Amino acid sequence: MAKKLIAANWKENPGSAKDAVRLFKAVAAVQNPRADVLICAPFLFLEPLADTYRRLRPAGRKSRLALGAEDVFWEEKGAFTGGIGPKMLASFGVRHMLIGHSERRKWFRETDAMVNRKAKQVLQDGFTAILCVGEPRTVRKKGSRAAEAFVRAQLEKDLKGVPKGKLIVAYEPIWAIGSGEGARPEDAATMARCIKRALARKFGKVKVLYGGSVDGKTARNYVTLKDIDGALVGGASLKADEFKKIINSI
Numbered sequence: 001m002a003k004k005l006i007a008a009n010w011k012e013n014p015g016s017a018k019d020a021v022r023l024f025k026a027v028a029a030v031q032n033p034r035a036d037v038l039i040c041a042p043f044l045f046l047e048p049l050a051d052t053y054r055r056l057r058p059a060g061r062k063s064r065l066a067l068g069a070e071d072v073f074w075e076e077k078g079a080f081t082g083g084i085g086p087k088m089l090a091s092f093g094v095r096h097m098l099i100g101h102s103e104r105r106k107w108f109r110e111t112d113a114m115v116n117r118k119a120k121q122v123l124q125d126g127f128t129a130i131l132c133v134g135e136p137r138t139v140r141k142k143g144s145r146a147a148e149a150f151v152r153a154q155l156e157k158d159l160k161g162v163p164k165g166k167l168i169v170a171y172e173p174i175w176a177i178g179s180g181e182g183a184r185p186e187d188a189a190t191m192a193r194c195i196k197r198a199l200a201r202k203f204g205k206v207k208v209l210y211g212g213s214v215d216g217k218t219a220r221n222y223v224t225l226k227d228i229d230g231a232l233v234g235g236a237s238l239k240a241d242e243f244k245k246i247i248n249s250i
């Protein structure tokens with residue numbers, strides 16, 4: 001079986017750098033050769049985490065744990081107050097950047113046009129964009145076909161004119177995020193196939209992660225499926241024991 005990716009999205013957590021380092025150390029201790037692990041942490045914590053990792057890692061050993069960003073701005077530098085560009089992130093060893101998370105779309109009013117600019121910049125700079133897509137509950141209620149059409153339209157808008165590059169898609173149905181009600185694994189797999197089909201011509205084989213109420217108990221139901229290449233985990237990634245279970249579910 002191909003290696004799976006277990007990615008954490010810490011969101012606006014934990015409350016301090018000290019707690020972030022503690023959580024990171026606990027996760028870094030988990031070993032599963034069948035999994036790659038990615039920790040997407042708040043910008044502020046990337047430096048202390050990168051430092052911690054350098055000290056933990058014996059020199060020269062290729063790591064299976066990487067640090068990622070939860071967002072990125074599309075400009076490299078300049079008069080963009082609060083902006084953090086891809087190359088700034090790369091200076092901390094970050095090569096994976098989440099874009100288009102539904103919480104960014106909701107709370108920060110990010111539009112598909114903005115997500116598209118981010119995707120263009122990240123891919124152009126040679127980094128990996130993890131594009132988050134997913135339908136709201138009103139759409140899912142209309143059935144799988146409607147949900148697929150919604151996600152395909154999102155992909156089209158978010159990836160319009162982007163250069164061919166390293167792309168991962170996270171399918172995160174909005175209604176499943178933080179609700180304790182994950183998507184049915186067969187629905188998630190069907191959506192993953194639909195996403196892969198939509199992107200195959202331009203991007204070749206694209207990895208699709210599932211996200212939305214994944215925990216230590218349910219992870220196995222998704223990540224062992226052929227069409228699902230891993231998970232993007234929110235709440236359960238903040239509890240080291242729970243996240244360990246997810247990593248070990250592969």
Ligand code: 13P
Pocket residue numbers: 009101172176177178179180211212213214232233234235236
């Ligand atoms: P939960 O795992 O808390 O449902 O969050 C999923 C998510 O939004 C990951 O990006």
